Every structure is written in C-alpha cells, then in structure tokens.
Amino acid sequence: MAQGSGVRRHARLFGLYFSQYAKARLEYRADFFSAVIASFLGTAASFAFLLIVFSRVPAVRGWKFEEMVFLYGFSLIPVGIFNVFSWNLWMFADRYLIEGRFDRVLLRPVSSVFQVLFESFRLESIESIVTGIVAVLWASRRLRLSFDFGDVLLFTIWATAGGVIYIAIFLGLTATSFWIEDRIGISPPVFNLMQFGRYPLTIYDAWVRFALSFVIPFAFASFYPTARFLHRIEFGKEFWAVPLVAAISLSIALALWKSGVARYHSTGS
Amino acid sequence: MNAIAVRPAMSFARIGFLNMLAYRARYYVGVLTYLFNVAVYYFIWRAVFRHSPTVVGMTLPQMITYVAVGWTIRSFYFNEIDRDIAGQVQEGRLAMNLIRPVNFQTVMVFDAAGQSAFRAALFTLPIGIVIALLFPVQPPASIAALLMFLVSAVVSFFLVAALNFLVGLIAIRTKSILGILRAKYLVLEVLSGLIIPTTLFPQPFRSILFASPFPHINYTPAALYLGKVTGAEAGRLLFLQAAWTVLLLGLGQIVWRRSQHRITIQGG
Secondary structure, eight states, X not given: OHHHHHHHHHHHHHHHHHHHHHHHHHHSHHHHHHXXXXXXXXXXXHHHHHHHHHTSSSEETTEEHHHHHHHHHHHHHHHHHHHHHHHHHHTIIIIIIISOTHHHHHHSSSOHHHHHHHSOOOGGGHHHHHHHHHHHHHHHHHTTOOOOHHHHHHHHXXXXXXXXXXXXXXXXXXXXXXXXXXXXXXXXXXXXXXXGGGSOGGGSOHHHHHIIIIISOHHHHTHHHHHTTTTOGGGHHHHHHHHHHHHHXXXXXXXXXXXXXXXXXXXXX | OOHHHHHHHHHHHHHHHHHHHTOOHHHXXXXXXXXXXXXHHHHHHHHHHTTOSOBTTBOHHHHHHHHHHHHHHHHHHOOOHHHHHHHHHHTTOHXXXXXXSSOHHHHHHHHHHHHHHHHIIIIIHHHHHHHHHHTTOOOOSOHHHHHHHHHHHHHHXXXXXXXXXXXXXXXXXXXXXXXXXXXHHHHHHHHTTSSSOGGGSOTTHHHHHHXXXXXXXXXXXXXXXXXXXXXXXXXXXXXXXXXXXXXXXXXXXXXXXXXXXXXXXXXX
C-alpha cells in the first residue's frame, strides 16, 4: 500500500511544488520574460559554434551539417529538461549542507531527493526545449526525414530518458558533497564534458567514446538517441539501451544519495 | 591614478590574493575544467580539418594553439566582479563599500587583480604547461609576438574587469541577476573569440564584432601570440584594446555614480 500511494502522493506534491513555483515566478512577468530572453541568448551562443564552423564544411566524418544540427538540436531537449529540474542541485552543497537547510528537509515525511530536486525550478530553460524542437524540425525538413506517430512517441520517450540520464549523473555528483565538503563540488568539470555528447561520437578517439558511453554516459543522453532517427543502424543496440541506461544511472545516483544521507551530520548550531 | 590611491589598491589586491588561497579543493576541479574544454575543441577542430587543410588561413596546429592559448589566458583574465556586485546587493553588503573612502570600482578591480595575479602563477602557468604537454601547441611566433601577447593578456584582464563591473551594475537593476550573468558568460565566450576565432564569423557580423570591444578580450592576444598580426596592425589592435579598456572603465565610473542614488540598502 505504501508504495502505490507513495508514488501518487509524490506526484501530487510535485504538481503542487511546480504550480506554486510557477505562480510565484510569473508574478513578475517582465522579469520572467527577460530571463527567458537571457536564457535563449545563452542557447544561441552555444549553438553559434556549430552553425558558424560546420556550415563551412560539407561533411565531417560522414555527418552532414543538417545531421549535426539535428543532433545538437535534439541534445537541447534533454539539456532543457535537466536545467528545468536540476537547478537546485547546483546550490545544494552551499544552501543545504553548509547553511544547514538540509535538517529541515530531513524532518519532513517526504523523500529528501524529491524535496531538493523540486523545491525550485529553472522555468526559463523551457526555452531550450523549444529551441531544440525548432532545430530538429528544421533539420528534419532539410533531410527529408518523415516521422509517424510511433517515431514521435519514441522521440519523446528517448528525449525524456536523456533528461533523466543528465539529472541522474549530476544527482550522483551532487551526492558526493556529503563526503567532499566544498561549496562548488566536483560537478563543473563534468558539466563541461556534456558538450562532448552533443557532437558525432565518431570524431573522438576510442577511449573518449568509451568514457562517454560507459564511464559518464553522456552519449546515451544525446548521441545514441538520435541514431535511429538519422538512420545510423550501426548504433541500433545503443539506441534501444537508452531507457535502460537511464534507469541504471538513476538507481546508482539514488543509492549514492541514500548512503550520503545516512552519513550526514548537521553543521550544528 | 596618484600615489595615494595606489596604496589602498595594493592592499585590496593582497586580500583578494589571500582569499583565493583559502579554497584549495577548487584548484584541481578548475584545472580539469580547462583541460576538458580544450579537449572538446581539439577533437572538433581535428575533425573539421580532415576536410580542409586551412580554415581562415590557419592550419590545424595553429588552430589548436589558438584554442589552447585562449583557454589558458582565460584562466587568468577571468573574474567574477559582476557576480560579486550582485552578491553584495543581495546580501546588503554594498553599504560597506559606500562608506569606504576608496573608489568602489578601484576596490573591485584591484581585488580581482589580486586574484588574477595569484592565478597567473599558480593556475594559469600549470594549466598552460599541462595543455602544452597534452596537445600539439606551437610556441609563440617570435620574441616580439610573445611580449605583445603578454602585454595584451594583462590588458585583457582590465578589459574584462571593466565589462564585468558594468554588467554587475546593470544586472542589479533587474530581478534575474543570475540569469543575466549566465547568459553574459556564454555570449562572451563566443563574442570574445575564445570559442570561435573572430575572423571566422561571416560578414557583416565580423565587421560589427571588430568594431566592438569583445574580440580584444581573446582574439587579439591569441592572434598576437600566433603572429597572425604583426607590425603596424599589431600596434593598432593593442591600441584599440587599451582604448576600449579605458573607455569602459570610465563608463563604469559614470554608471556607478548614477546608480548610487538608486540603491536601497536591504536589511536593518
């Protein structure tokens, strides 16, 4: 009984957290829209490299410009999902462990991961999801790709699984804050590695490809999910493994979090 | 600046220096971050050059050097004056700076200078050496190129400091300070020439960029290092870089004087 109603209760709580946050955020409408524009400028800037550099060359390692736009555009969707939900993780060590807010979290009868993840959102990052979809649609038209209902469904599930992989990786890294006491933690360099997964995996050396697939599985969040849509049958196996990798990553992250919480002792006073 | 202003400025530089020493764990994380950034662009450029021997007049080794030099000096000129101002406003610490008998901009810039001087020795230099060992980086084009590059890199610091001071003052007028600062960070990486050599931009963007201060942050020092610009052209770029820096520092003073009247101090 506890399991079923627990899930439903958390789903309801999630809805409440989200609508509450959105209401507060939209109260300052002009400010919210300027945040969306700022976020879009950031997305555009990171896209600029691809557009400027790769529009000059016909193909890179058999990847056409439009295919790379598809890949990069696709990657913006899980990155957007990740940014919307994981905003709080960046401040976890500082706000929760060092300032001591985590005590309050532990006192409530709701899972601590749940509270930390969903206490605040980065709503403006929805812009990244929209930009990604626009880029994918543009590239699909140019490449004359056709999507039936099944493809759209797969696309949606795979993009979401990609978002789960990103969230799981950074949740796991954030959990190390229970052991490593520092405001910033070890996430920043890994965050920079995210860019690796947004370009065709084939441009890298074998050891980089291995690391991106099996050590920090960024390739499963952005590169492999596009393989089927771009008709790269050589990555078929990895494509179907995406939801599995998402589930495994999340389990590892949650286990790490759990043992971190068990180790937690308050900052005191 | 007169001699009386220099002494307190040096003290603030010293304090900035000591503050950085306090966070050692971040050091290794920082080094790794820079290595990964260079690695990403190394692989991408290698793939691009497979199809053409030169891109905007640069060979692959030159492009790798451009990337390596860019990220290395970024570890030096980078500062968080904007974030710092935002934090002071949010936490109500700005009042302290209003009652100090030292100019606020001077305090902020020299505090950052202390941190950058520290990083130059203990962060930038090791990063540069590790990058040079791991990637095929070329030496500077000549002794003159090296000297001009070093001067230009130092000016870059002041240029970034002037820009960040301005951005910080503008951002505190809005409620989404952190969003604006994050966007600035990503936009500047592109406009400064750090990620894309400015000469690679299609027209008319290239001309517009070269009429702005941004390429002088990263393109100018990196191009000087590579010997892509020499002689009179090098002198012209160095002059423009310095002129923009002075102009933006002056603009910062004006905006600061104006915003002083608008600031409401939070807290009791």
